[in-house]
Amino acid sequence: MMTLFKQMALAISLIIIFLLATVMVINYQSAKKDIIQSLYETTVNNISTLTTKLAEASSDSALLTSTIDAEFDSGYYKMIDFKSNDGKSDYKQIDNKAIKDVPSWFVNFSSIELDSVSSDVSSGWDMIGTVTVLGDTGVVYRALYKMLIKLSYLFIVSLSIALIILSGMLHFILKPLSRIRDQAEAILRNEFIIQEKMPFTTEFKDVVNGMNAMVSKVEEIFKKGNEAAQRNKELMYNDPITKLFNRRYLMLKLPDLIKVENKANGGIIMFIALGGAEILNQTLGRRKADDIFLEIANEFHDICKKFEDRVIARVNGTEFTLMLPDCEADEAREIAKSIQEKFAQLIITEELPLKDVYINIGIYKYKPTVSIADLLTRADNALSQAKADEKDNIYLYEEKDDEHALGKEQWREIIEESINKNYFSLKFWPTLNAKTKQVNHKVMTFTIDGGVSKKYFYGDFIAPAINLGLVSKMYLVALKDLITAQHEELNGSTCSIRLSNEFIKDTQAYYELSSLFEKHIKTLKFKLSFEVSDSFAINNTLAVKEYVNLFSKHNIGFGINSFTGESKDFTYLKQLTPAFLKADCAFLLDQSQDSMGALQVVTDSLGIEIIATFVKTQEELDKLFAMHINSVQGPITDKLG
Amino acid sequence: MNFFKVIFSILLLLIMITANSLAELIDNQVIVAADAKYKTFAKNRFIAAKKQLLTDLQGKTDMEKLEVVNSWYNAILYKSDREIYGVSDYWATLYEFVGKGMGDCEDYTIAKYYTLKELGIDPNKMKFTYVVYKSRSGENISHMVLSYLTVPKPKSKDDILILGNINQRVLPVSKRLDIVKMVRMMNGDTGAQSKKWKQLDSDMKRKKL
Numbered sequence: 001m002m003t004l005f006k007q008m009a010l011a012i013s014l015i016i017i018f019l020l021a022t023v024m025v026i027n028y029q030s031a032k033k034d035i036i037q038s039l040y041e042t043t044v045n046n047i048s049t050l051t052t053k054l055a056e057a058s059s060d061s062a063l064l065t066s067t068i069d070a071e072f073d074s075g076y077y078k079m080i081d082f083k084s085n086d087g088k089s090d091y092k093q094i095d096n097k098a099i100k101d102v103p104s105w106f107v108n109f110s111s112i113e114l115d116s117v118s119s120d121v122s123s124g125w126d127m128i129g130t131v132t133v134l135g136d137t138g139v140v141y142r143a144l145y146k147m148l149i150k151l152s153y154l155f156i157v158s159l160s161i162a163l164i165i166l167s168g169m170l171h172f173i174l175k176p177l178s179r180i181r182d183q184a185e186a187i188l189r190n191e192f193i194i195q196e197k198m199p200f201t202t203e204f205k206d207v208v209n210g211m212n213a214m215v216s217k218v219e220e221i222f223k224k225g226n227e228a229a230q231r232n233k234e235l236m237y238n239d240p241i242t243k244l245f246n247r248r249y250l251m252l253k254l255p256d257l258i259k260v261e262n263k264a265n266g267g268i269i270m271f272i273a274l275g276g277a278e279i280l281n282q283t284l285g286r287r288k289a290d291d292i293f294l295e296i297a298n299e300f301h302d303i304c305k306k307f308e309d310r311v312i313a314r315v316n317g318t319e320f321t322l323m324l325p326d327c328e329a330d331e332a333r334e335i336a337k338s339i340q341e342k343f344a345q346l347i348i349t350e351e352l353p354l355k356d357v358y359i360n361i362g363i364y365k366y367k368p369t370v371s372i373a374d375l376l377t378r379a380d381n382a383l384s385q386a387k388a389d390e391k392d393n394i395y396l397y398e399e400k401d402d403e404h405a406l407g408k409e410q411w412r413e414i415i416e417e418s419i420n421k422n423y424f425s426l427k428f429w430p431t432l433n434a435k436t437k438q439v440n441h442k443v444m445t446f447t448i449d450g451g452v453s454k455k456y457f458y459g460d461f462i463a464p465a466i467n468l469g470l471v472s473k474m475y476l477v478a479l480k481d482l483i484t485a486q487h488e489e490l491n492g493s494t495c496s497i498r499l500s501n502e503f504i505k506d507t508q509a510y511y512e513l514s515s516l517f518e519k520h521i522k523t524l525k526f527k528l529s530f531e532v533s534d535s536f537a538i539n540n541t542l543a544v545k546e547y548v549n550l551f552s553k554h555n556i557g558f559g560i561n562s563f564t565g566e567s568k569d570f571t572y573l574k575q576l577t578p579a580f581l582k583a584d585c586a587f588l589l590d591q592s593q594d595s596m597g598a599l600q601v602v603t604d605s606l607g608i609e610i611i612a613t614f615v616k617t618q619e620e621l622d623k624l625f626a627m628h629i630n631s632v633q634g635p636i637t638d639k640l641g
Numbered sequence: 642m643n644f645f646k647v648i649f650s651i652l653l654l655l656i657m658i659t660a661n662s663l664a665e666l667i668d669n670q671v672i673v674a675a676d677a678k679y680k681t682f683a684k685n686r687f688i689a690a691k692k693q694l695l696t697d698l699q700g701k702t703d704m705e706k707l708e709v710v711n712s713w714y715n716a717i718l719y720k721s722d723r724e725i726y727g728v729s730d731y732w733a734t735l736y737e738f739v740g741k742g743m744g745d746c747e748d749y750t751i752a753k754y755y756t757l758k759e760l761g762i763d764p765n766k767m768k769f770t771y772v773v774y775k776s777r778s779g780e781n782i783s784h785m786v787l788s789y790l791t792v793p794k795p796k797s798k799d800d801i802l803i804l805g806n807i808n809q810r811v812l813p814v815s816k817r818l819d820i821v822k823m824v825r826m827m828n829g830d831t832g833a834q835s836k837k838w839k840q841l842d843s844d845m846k847r848k849k850l
Contacts, residue, residue: 062773062781063822069730069783070771070825073837093730095836136836 005174009166016162024151031147032110035140040115043135046075047119050131054082054121058128061089068093076136079116084129099138102145110144112137176204183211189552190577190607192219218605225601226570232595233565239314241290242297250313250321252587254372256562257311257323266367266399267325268332269375271383272339274318276357283352292346296320299342303335308539321379329365329398336361336394358393360386365398368463411464414454415474423450424478428489431496431611431633432640434621440611440631441494441529441557446478462500471502472509479513483520483528496529498561501536504543510550517554529557531582538567541575548576561613563587565595570602580609580631585620588612588629596627666759667691671736671848678850679740686739690756698760707789707804707811710756715809718743732841736850746785749806753787754829755845764831766790773822774807781821788814788826 002010050071057063064082072080072093079094099107116134120127176199186193192215195208234240237249245253274280281289297314304310304324311323324332340359347357362383366375378397385395406414418424428442448456465471482495503509521528530551537544537560551558560573561582573581581603588610591599603610612624615634624632632640667687676684694713698706720743722731735752738744744752750769758764767789774784786805795801798815808819830842 057824060773060781060822062783063824065783066771066773066822066824069785070827072730073732074825074827074833074835076836138836 004177005170008174009170012166012170013163016166017159020155020159020162024155027151028144028148032112032140032144035143036112036114039135039137039140040117043117043133046071047117047131047133050080050133051119051121054131055123055128058121058123058126061091064089065091076139077133078114078136078138079132079134081132082121082129083132085127089129095136099141102138102141106145106148107141110141112140112144114140173201175199176201176208180204180207180211183208183215187211187215187218190574192222192574222570222574222602222605225598225605228598229565229570229595229602230568230598232592232598236592236595242293242314244297244300244320245311245313247313247315248590250311250315250323252590253311253564253566254323254375255586256564256584257309257325258366258368258370258372258375266365266370267323268327268329269364269366269379270322270324270332270336271362271364271379272320272322273360273362273383273387274357275360275387277318279352279356284350288350292350295346296343299339303338303342309535329363329396332363332365333394333396336363336396340393361394362386363394363396365396367399370399406464408464408467411461412468412470414448414450414456415461415465415468415470418448418450418454419470419473419477421450422477422481423448423454424474424481425449426478426482426487428487428495429633430637431631432637433630434625434632434636434640435630437640439493441496441527442490443531443633444478444482444495444497466500466502469502471500472506475500475503476509476512476516480516483516483524487526490526492526494527494529494557496531496557496559498531498533499547501533501540504532504536504540504547510546514550517550517556521554521556527555527557529559529579531559531561534560534563534581535566537576538572541572544576559611565599573602573606573608577606578608580611582611582613582633585612585615585624585632585634588627589620589623591627600628665695666735666755667695671850674848674850675736675740679742683740683742686742690739694756695759703762704811706757706760706762707802710753710760711804711811712809714738714749714752714756715806717749719745719806721745732837734841734844734849736848740850746806750785750787750804751841753804758829762789764829766793767829768826769829770803770826771824772820773824774805775819775821784820786820 053067053071054064057067068080068082068091071077077093077095079092081092081094083090098104114135114137116132118130118132121129121131176197179195179197179199183193183195194212194215198205198208234243237245237252239246277289280292284292293314297312300312300320300322304312304322307324307327309325311321313321313323315321322335324335327335339361343359344354347354360383362379362381362385364375364379364382366378370378378399382395382397385397386393389395424446425448426444426446428444430442431440432438433440445458447458448454448461462471465474479497482497487495528551530547532544532547548558550556557579558576559580559582560576560578563581563583564587565583588596600610602608609631610629611631611633612620612629613633615621615624615632615636617636618639621632621636624630667690672684672687672691675687690713694710698709701709717738722728722745725731725741725743725745726733730747732751733741733744733748735755738748738752754764754767754769757767767787770786770788772784772786774782776782784805784807786803789802789804789811791800791802799813801814802811803814803817803820804811805817808817814820830838830845832838834842
């Protein structure tokens with residue numbers, strides 16, 4: 001495809017070349033005519049003197065010959081031919097030599113026809129004969145050839161100057177066009193750029209105005225959608241007083257929180273129950289009591305701010321739950337104590353009796369393998385124990401290590417061997433458009449397969465790998481295998497890889513991945529795409545943006561998975577411009593019509609596709625269809641495919 | 642560095658130009674080439690011309706130079722252009738003339754002119770002269786001779802000497818009753834550069850054999 005610049009440059013260049021060539025041809029032709037004419041005139045002049053001399057010499061043929069020789073030798077003639085009427089003293093001098101200093105192609109090309117000049121020679125009344133003179137065409141050829149060379153130089157010089165000026169002018173005139181193109185490309189990438197600088201060309205100005213208006217409108221839509229989604233989310237998932245999450249959100253989020261790859265080595269769940277809430281309400285009044293709850297909520301955030309992935313929820317009027325992944329038992333006990341102290345200070349400030357208004361804290365330190373039912377039951381048990389313990393009001397229930405499980409060093413051995421010998425076996429799961437049955441892309445995951453006794457699932461080794469700091473190395477080996485080895489099932493399609501958080505945090509991994517792209521991406525027979533988890537993208541938008549830039553440089557796709565809409569603001573989506581959002585089917589189906597509508601306004605305005613994950617049944621699929629979500633991933637794809 | 646290169650190039654160019662202008666009329670290269678093209682007799686003729694004309698005549702009077710040069714070239718065989726070159730009219734160089742050992746009236750004139758010029762005779766005193774010559778049988782013949790003006794502005798027929806190849810002596814016009822008509826006198830390479838002269842001059846400069 002040719003740019004407008006190239007087309008205009010080509011067209012105008014052709015016109016310039018045509019004009020210059022025409023001028024040159026006309027110049028050459030008229031010069032040729034002039035030179036021939038001037039030579040003819042000279043010949044006419046010469047013949048008149050020659051005729052007089054020949055008339056004088058006519059009496060003697062030797063004198064005639066001598067006269068013609070002398071004239072021929074002293075001038076520029078092609079031929080002097082004297083024909084006497086009596087036929088006795090005919091004499092002819094002719095020069096048939098090739099023309100010098102001019103290439104033969106030029107002689108053939110210009111082929112000059114010079115008219116000969118004839119004149120009668122008479123002495124008195126005696127008609128003696130006729131002399132015919134032909135001027136030397138070599139003069140014309142040489143003059144014309146010199147001129148052609150000069151004209152050619154002139155042509156080249158003028159053409160170069162004209163083209164340089166043309167290029168400069170076109171660049172100047174079409175400069176706004178390149179900005180318009182940048183803006184258009186930005187819109188295609190779902191980035192909102194308003195062009196401030198107005199071009200002076202009317203047509204371009206209209207286009208820029210139109211595009212600016214369009215961009216502003218889309219941005220306005222995004223803003224409204226963002227606000228609406230925000231409001232709906234708050235209504236659905238937040239406690240109106242403390243702005244903490246509610247029970248509904250906690251229950252929705254729990255499976256995701258204890259999903260293997262989101263927690264390294266288990267964590268803490270803390271049940272906090274307020275005793276004597278009715279005293280609080282009665283003594284202070286409802287409004288003042290609400291203020292106290294709000295203050296408690298703020299204290300929770302303050303005390304737990306170290307844990308990025310924390311979830312703090314108010315599950316009912318008097319109970320709170322704290323989920324702290326990666327938190328150790330000792331740390332949890334410290335936190336619980338600080339919470340109690342802060343609460344005690346609040347109660348004392350309000351001059352209430354500490355023995356009537358107090359909090360119980362049940363702590364359960366869970367292992368990565370725990371089920372949700374066990375998690376909740378054991379945390380509840382811990383709270384009961386805490387309530388029973390009147391002295392401390394804190395109870396920690398810690399899961400003992402599984403004796404059958406592999407130890408840290410055993411895992412190190414297995415993972416390092418897998419990295420060195422590339423035991424990773426890649427698996428691909430399709431994401432389908434359930435309506436058209438077309439494969440949208442394939443998601444890559446990998447297992448360790450190092451022989452009969454060394455088979456492990458991703459879920460088995462990812463947590464130990466995180467603890468051992470071997471995640472990026474492991475991913476790089478798997479990615480290199482994906483990019484360099486043949487995977488015929490991927491040819492012509494897109495392969496999406498879920499990047500672990502640890503990988504993105506590792507700067508060295510960025511450079512290695514980057515050089516891997518530089519070397520191999522051009523020969524790749526399928527398209528690549530990468531996914532990052534929603535919570536990570538929210539908290540590390542800048543780090544993820546760097547990856548997004550790297551991906552777009554290599555024409556690699558990007559998407560977000562495990563979307564739970566937990567952010568207060570969807571601006572990070574605007575910054576990262578993912579191609580898709582993957583959300584758990586359960587989350588999507590739990591949304592109210594309003595909140596789903598608002599979310600879809602946001603995703604539509606940014607050109608993001610929503611993909612439902614873990615879709616199992618036809619019933620779920622039908623509900624998703626009703627929400628206009630057609631792309632699905634999970635066990636259902638087996639039935640569809 | 643570049644400056645010296647330029648200076649050096651200019652010097653070299655100057656030396657070449659001077660060397661060219663100082664080039665001998667008959668040098669060893671010509672002798673070797675003549676030997677290769679026309680064999681030993683031609684080589685010997687060039688060696689003789691170099692010694693007898695260009696060397697021995699140094700310091701002699703103009704008249705002595707005229708006499709010797711005239712008779713030396715007149716010893717060469719006369720033959721028409723058509724017989725030698727197959728064309729009606731051809732101006733041979735001194736080298737072709739001596740090399741072939743034959744030529745027509747123009748070739749004698751050219752050879753004498755260049756030799757005398759080399760010997761230091763003022764070229765403006767020598768004219769290429771188209772004349773009509775009356776043979777003993779009474780027939781008029783178109784002819785060319787070299788004229789030598791003894792004074793810059795001749796007043797009588799005694800002031801012009803004729804160096805021809807039919808009458809082999811150097812005689813004033815007044816004594817040459819066989820020359821019945823003078824048609825035109827032309828300067829040599831110092832005159833108007835006609836087409837023919839341009840050709841001859843360039844052939845002489847490259848010593849065309």
